[in-house]
Structure formats: C-alpha cells, structure tokens
Amino acid sequence: MTRLVYMDNHATTPVDPRVLEAMLPYFTEKFGNAASRNHAFGWEAEAAVDRAREQIAKLINAKAKEIIFTSGATESDNLALKGVVEFYKEKGNHIITVATEHKAILDTCKALERKGLVTVTYLPIDECGVVNPDDVRKAITDKTILISIMQANNEIGTIQPLHEIGKIAKEKGILFHSDATQGVGKLPVDVEAMGIDLMSFSAHKIYGPKGIGGLYVRARNPRVRLAAQMDGGGHERGMRSGTLNVTGIVGLGKACELAGELLESESERILRMRERLRQKITSALDEVYLNGHPMQRLPGNLNLSFAFVEGESLLMGLKDIAVSSGSACTSATLEPSYVLRALGVGDDLAHTSIRFGLGRFNTDEEVDYVAERVIREVTRLREMSPLYEMAKEGVDLKNFNWARD
Amino acid sequence: MAYSDKVLDHYENPRNVGSFSKDEPNVGTGIVGAPECGDVMKLQLKISASGIIEDARFKTFGCGSAIASSSYVTELIKGKTIDEAYAIKNTQIVEELKLPPVKIHCSVLAEDAIKAAVSDWKTRKAGGPEAAKKVG
Numbered sequence: 001m002t003r004l005v006y007m008d009n010h011a012t013t014p015v016d017p018r019v020l021e022a023m024l025p026y027f028t029e030k031f032g033n034a035a036s037r038n039h040a041f042g043w044e045a046e047a048a049v050d051r052a053r054e055q056i057a058k059l060i061n062a063k064a065k066e067i068i069f070t071s072g073a074t075e076s077d078n079l080a081l082k083g084v085v086e087f088y089k090e091k092g093n094h095i096i097t098v099a100t101e102h103k104a105i106l107d108t109c110k111a112l113e114r115k116g117l118v119t120v121t122y123l124p125i126d127e128c129g130v131v132n133p134d135d136v137r138k139a140i141t142d143k144t145i146l147i148s149i150m151q152a153n154n155e156i157g158t159i160q161p162l163h164e165i166g167k168i169a170k171e172k173g174i175l176f177h178s179d180a181t182q183g184v185g186k187l188p189v190d191v192e193a194m195g196i197d198l199m200s201f202s203a204h205k206i207y208g209p210k211g212i213g214g215l216y217v218r219a220r221n222p223r224v225r226l227a228a229q230m231d232g233g234g235h236e237r238g239m240r241s242g243t244l245n246v247t248g249i250v251g252l253g254k255a256c257e258l259a260g261e262l263l264e265s266e267s268e269r270i271l272r273m274r275e276r277l278r279q280k281i282t283s284a285l286d287e288v289y290l291n292g293h294p295m296q297r298l299p300g301n302l303n304l305s306f307a308f309v310e311g312e313s314l315l316m317g318l319k320d321i322a323v324s325s326g327s328a329c330t331s332a333t334l335e336p337s338y339v340l341r342a343l344g345v346g347d348d349l350a351h352t353s354i355r356f357g358l359g360r361f362n363t364d365e366e367v368d369y370v371a372e373r374v375i376r377e378v379t380r381l382r383e384m385s386p387l388y389e390m391a392k393e394g395v396d397l398k399n400f401n402w403a404r405d
Numbered sequence: 406m407a408y409s410d411k412v413l414d415h416y417e418n419p420r421n422v423g424s425f426s427k428d429e430p431n432v433g434t435g436i437v438g439a440p441e442c443g444d445v446m447k448l449q450l451k452i453s454a455s456g457i458i459e460d461a462r463f464k465t466f467g468c469g470s471a472i473a474s475s476s477y478v479t480e481l482i483k484g485k486t487i488d489e490a491y492a493i494k495n496t497q498i499v500e501e502l503k504l505p506p507v508k509i510h511c512s513v514l515a516e517d518a519i520k521a522a523v524s525d526w527k528t529r530k531a532g533g534p535e536a537a538k539k540v541g
Contacts, residue, residue, distance in 0.1 A: 310443055312468040316408065316416060336443070347441035384422050384472065386447035386464035387440055402439035403521065 005366045008322045009205075009300055009359030010154050010182060015251065016207035016360070022254040023209065026247040034244045035235060045246045052253025059256040060180075060199065061190040062216050068236045069249055072213035073181040076200030077104040077148075079215055079240065080177045083226030084146050084198070085117055088175075092143035095120045098131045098160070099342040101150055102179055104200075109148075119143075127344050128293035129158030137168050146175045151183030155339040155355055156292030157301025159187065166195025175224060181205055181213075182298060185259030186267060191216055197224050203248065207360055208255030212248030215240075262360075270358050271299035273367050277356060278302055280371035285378055287391075291340060291353055300358040305349040306374075308388035309381040314354060317377035321370055324355045348397070408469055409503035415473035420480050423462045425449045433526025437517045443467060444511065446475050448518035452526050456487045463518075470508040474498050474515040487523050 006014070026048060034049045036042025053064035070076045081095070095112070097105055099122045109120040121139045125131050131149060140147075147169050152159045162178060169176035177198035180189055184199075185206035191199060202213035217239065218224045232241030259266075282288050287307035306314060311325035336350035345353070356370070382388040391397060408416070424447075425432045432451055438444040444467035451460040461479035465472045477498060482490050498504070498512035 308466060310467050310471075312443075313416070313472060316469040347443075351440070351443040384419060384464055385466045386436065386445050387466045389424065389447075389464060397440060402445075403437045403517070 003320075005321045005362075005370055007356050007358060007362060007366070007370060008324050009357035009362075010157075010298075010355065011324060011357065012204045012210065013207045013359050014361060015209055016255065016258060018258060019208050019251050019254045023247045023251045026250050030246075032246070034246055035233065045244075048246060048250050049244055052249045052256075055253035055257040055260075056214060059189065059260045060184065060201075060216060061192050063219060065237070066216055066219050068215045068217055068239050069244055069252075070213050070215055070240055071211055071245075072204070073102075073179060073200045073202040074104040076202075076213050076215035077102070077179055078108050079226060079229050080198045080200060081105070081108045081112065081146065081148060082229050083239070084175060084177070084224075085112055086227035087225045088145045089117070092141075092145040093118045094141050094143040095146045095148060096123065096136060096139045096144060097121070097148045098123045098125060098150070100125055100129060100153055100156075100158075100339045101148070102154055102181070105148055105150070105179055125158075125342055128296070129153055129156050129291075129339075129343055130293060130296065131160055131165075133161055133164040133168060136165050137172075140168075140172055140174065144172070144174050146177060148177040148179070151178050151180040151189070152187060152298045152301075153292070153339060154182050155337060156303045156343065157182075157298035158293045159183070159296045159298065162194045162196065166193075169197075170195045173222075175222075185256060185263070186298060186300065188263070191218070197222070203252035203255055206255045206259050209248050209251040212245050212252050214252065266360060267299040270360075270362070273362060273364060274300060274302050274356075274358050276364065277358070277367045277371055278304075280368070281374055284371075284375045289349060291343060291345060302356040302358070303353060304356070305345065305353045306378050307349060307352055308385045308391060309352050309378050311352055311354055313381055314352075314374075314377055317381065318370075318373055321373060323370075324357070325353065411477075411502050412470055412473040412504070415476040415502070416469040419463075419472060419476040421460075421462050421476070422464065424464065425451060425460075425462055430529065431526075433522040433524070433529065435518045435521025435523075435525055437521050438467070438514050440466065444471050444514055446471065446514055446518045448475060448478065448515075448522045450482065450490070450519075450522045450526060452487060452523075458482050458485050458487065458490055467511065467514075468508070470502065470504055471511040471514065473502050474504070474511045475518065477501060478515045478519060482519065487526070490519055491523055493519055 032041030032045035034045040053067045056067050057064045112118045123135050175197045179200045181202045184201040197218040199216040204210040226239050230241050235241050289305040291303040315325050336347050340350040435448045447464045449462045450458050463475040463479050465475045495512035495516040
C-alpha cells in the first residue's frame with residue numbers, strides 16, 4: 001500500500017460524496033440569500049435551510065426551529081456560554097464544567113472568569129475519564145446558572161453520563177449545555193431524554209463541510225434565552241446574525257440525515273475495526289496502555305500509550321499514516337495533553353500516547369496495515385530507547401535520579 | 406511540522422545506536438533528560454587512555470529531532486579529544502540539522518549528554534569502578 005491512510009477522524013472527516021452532491025446546486029443555480037423574502041431565489045434557499053433544520057432536528061429529537069446555525073462548534077460553545085452568562089446574569093454567576101472539556105469550553109470559561117462575570121467549577125474525572133454525576137450535584141450552588149459537560153471526549157473518546165446529569169440539572173432548574181461535537185451522528189443523541197437545553201455540534205466531524213455547525217437551543221420547558229454575540233440583521237431568531245451559509249447548511253443537513261440512517265450499522269462496523277486494531281497491536285507489543293474507558297467510549301476512538309516510545313517520534317515513523325499524538329511536544333513548554341493529565345496518566349506515559357480515530361471510510365485492509373506499521377515502528381524505536389533498555393534491566397524508572405534541566 | 410532532510414536521514418538511519426558495557430573502564434556514560442519531560446538521551450563514549458574518543462553509542466527516547474541530535478553527535482565526536490568534545494556547542498547541532506526554534510532544547514540536551522559522558526569517564530578514571538556504579 002503506497003497511499004496515505006487517514007485515521008484521524010476526530011480532527012476532521014472528508015465530505016461524503018452524497019453530501020457534496022446535495023450541496024453543489026446551492027453554489028451556482030440556487031444561490032439565493034435565505035433572508036430574501038420577496039423573490040423565488042430567496043424562497044428556494046430558505047426552503048433548503050428549513051429542510052436542513054428538519055434533518056438535524058430529527059437526528060437529535062429536537063424541533064426544527066430550535067436549531068441555530070453557526071460557523072462551527074467553537075462558535076456554538078462561545079455563544080452558549082457567553083450568551084447564557086450575559087442573559088441570566090441577574091439569576092446567578094456560577095458555571096459547572098469538567099477539566100477535560102474541549103478548549104472552546106475551557107478557554108471561554110477562563111475568559112468569562114477573567115472579566116469577573118462568573119466563577120467556574122472544573123470537576124475532576126475518574127481514571128477512565130468519566131465525571132461523577134454526584135460531583136455535579138454537589139457542585140451546584142444557588143448561583144449556578146449553567147452546567148456544561150461534553151458528550152464524548154475528543155482525545156480519549158470517553159462518553160459522559162448525560163442522562164443522569166440532565167436529570168440533576170432539570171431537578172435543580174439549571175440550564176444544561178453539552179458540547180456534542182464528537183458524539184452527534186456517532187452516538188444516539190436525544191435532547192429530550194438527556195435533558196439537554198443547549199447543544200453544540202459541527203458538520204465536518206460527520207462527513208460534512210468545514211465552517212458550518214449549530215447550536216440547539218431549547219424553545220420550551222424551559223425556553224432558553226441567549227444574549228446574541230453577533231449583532232446585525234437578526235437572523236436565527238436574533239441569536240446569531242449573519243447571512244446564512246446555505247451551502248454549508250445543506251451539507252450539514254444531509255450529513256445528519258446520512259448519519260441517522262447509518263448510525264447503527266456504521267458504529268458497529270467502526271467498533272469492530274477499532275477492536276481489530278487494538279487486539280493486533282496489544283497482542284504483538286508489551287507495555288501498551290489504553291487511555292480512557294474500555295467500553296464507554298466513541299466507537300472510532302483508540303488512544304494508546306506505547307511506553308518508552310515518545311509519541312512524536314512514532315508519528316514521524318508513521319509518516320504515511322495520519323494519526324495524532326497526545327503530547328504537544330512541539331510547543332515550547334513541552335506540556336503533555338491536559339486531558340491525559342486529568343486522567344492521572346503520568347507525564348512519562350502521556351508523552352507516548354497516540355490517538356487513532358477510525359471513521360466511515362476506513363477499511364479492514366487499512367486497519368491491518370496500520371497495526372503492522374505501528375508494531376514495526378514501536379519495536380524499532382524501543383530498540384533505540386534507553387528507557388526500554390533500563391526497564392528490561394530492572395531499573396526503577398520512577399525513582400531513577402534523572403538529570404533534569 | 407516539516408523536518409529537515411538531515412533530521413529525517415538520522416531518524417531513519419540512526420548512526421551508532423546501541424550500548425557499550427558500562428563496566429568497561431574506558432567507557433563514559435551520560436544519561437540526560439527525564440521521561441516526564443519527553444526526552445531522555447543516553448550517550449556512551451569509548452575513550453582511550455590519552456583522552457581520544459574512539460567510539461560512541463547512543464540510545465534516545467524523544468522526538469525525531471532529539472534522535473537526530475544524538476545520532477549526529479556520535480558521528481561528530483569520534484576522533485576528538487575530550488577537551489574538543491567538551492567544547493562542542495549546541496548551536497553546531499542546530500546548524501547542521503537545521504532545527505527550528507521549538508527544537509533547540511534537543512540540541513541542548515545532546516550537548517549536556519556529551520558533557521555528562523566525559524565527566525563520567527573522568528570520575529571513573531579518578532575514582533575507579535566504585536564511582537562508575539552511580540550511573541545507570
């Protein structure tokens with residue numbers, strides 16, 4: 001096999017040809033502005049947008065009018081958090097979230113804290129990455145206005161118990177937001193059953209185009225209000241002004257429709273491939289550790305630490321395979337992943353982690369090729385690793401007197 | 406990030422990978438870095454009684470630039486006197502391998518490894534085999 005293998009589907013996914021086909025007419029002959037109310041071009045675009053809203057709503061058990069289009073999940077997260085904090089400031093100023101959330105949540109929280117608008121509780125997780133709903137309950141104060149907890153983690157794939165958290169939020173009358181960017185289209189999502197009031201999602205993680213996403217905003221029981229973060233023509237029920245990205249929206253809608261149709265069969269197939277990859281690798285190599293939850297995880301996610309082999313050097317050896325490393329060794333700080341840190345994975349092992357993200361277009365043949373390449377490169381790099389040699393000699397690496405800078 | 410051709414070459418065809426027996430009296434061993442920092446280099450030098458570096462071996466846990474830096478050092482250092490080796494600066498490694506700013510620390514570590522290996526050899530020479538047990 002000489003072509004590149006793409007196994008980084010948490011980062012992004014290719015546009016499904018069926019999605020592209022649905023989008024194409026809206027670039028050229030059907031180019032109208034969905035806000036043009038007085039001619040056929042506008043009506044045509046508006047109809048396409050309405051259809052997309054229905055397709056999305058169906059996938060997550062919402063109403064079409066509860067979908068607000070944004071540029072992607074980062075914007076949705078910003079709008080949800082900043083919009084709620086601003087609108088409900090008379091009610092309270094406390095947010096509960098989790099240490100392993102995406103940066104779009106954590107950095108938005110930090111920005112709100114810096115401005116003195118809120119205090120934020122960052123809940124810890126267990127060694128598998130799961131937040132304890134009891135911790136959520138205990139963190140609630142009379143000032144809490146929002147709980148924001150992701151559906152599935154982008155690095156380790158751990159799925160959070162949203163049903164239980166949603167129940168607690170409802171019981172206490174607190175708004176519940178979830179960043180479901182990695183979950184929508186891959187895991188069942190039901191905003192009613194999960195008690196979700198706001199939910200962020202993105203098209204390019206589910207074989208749709210980049211630059212389009214959405215925020216679910218509950219319209220009844222309770223009706224959620226948001227202070228707009230973008231002023232202008234009052235699009236999207238006044239919550240997000242700006243001419244609608246009709247082609248993108250059509251793509252997002254089609255991607256959601258396909259995801260809904262394929263969800264069951266696809267997640268089964270991807271899970272089977274992931275387990276094939278895991279078993280091949282772990283049966284051939286010793287000292288390989290799984291990060292995240294063994295069962296409660298995204299079907300396509302496999303995050304492994306290959307002890308004694310630094311992640312970036314392994315990526316370099318796998319140059320015809322697109323996967324991602326858990327250590328951000330390219331940054332000047334040499335900080336390993338904050339998610340792995342929060343799990344309690346030591347920095348030594350965090351530097352050796354690789355995230356494999358399987359998706360719709362991966363094949364068994366690719367899985368076998370990736371497994372074989374990983375085994376070969378890890379073996380080669382371990383032969384070159386002083387740590388592997390020392391461990392085999394019985395040196396206690398944890399208590400060795402390292403010459404630190 | 407794009408790696409320079411020289412880094413790629415050293416990564417794919419590392420020179421002088423391996424270990425000498427630490428018990429050999431003419432071997433100096435330097436182990437620098439720490440696993441939690443993501444870089445550990447072990448450099449071993451075989452040094453003649455007159456202080457000439459006759460051979461070198463390395464093993465490195467770290468990114469491709471760290472592997473390349475240590476591999477390059479083993480080539481660079483052979484035939485040098487210990488004083489010449491001690492005088493090698495990390496900037497030489499940076500220039501040869503065209504390391505970007507975020508990878509300068511790899512070259513610093515390689516320079517440290519040389520100094521640690523030479524010091525170990527000197528200690529062992531002065532203090533006999535007892536001093537050697539400190540390493541590894």
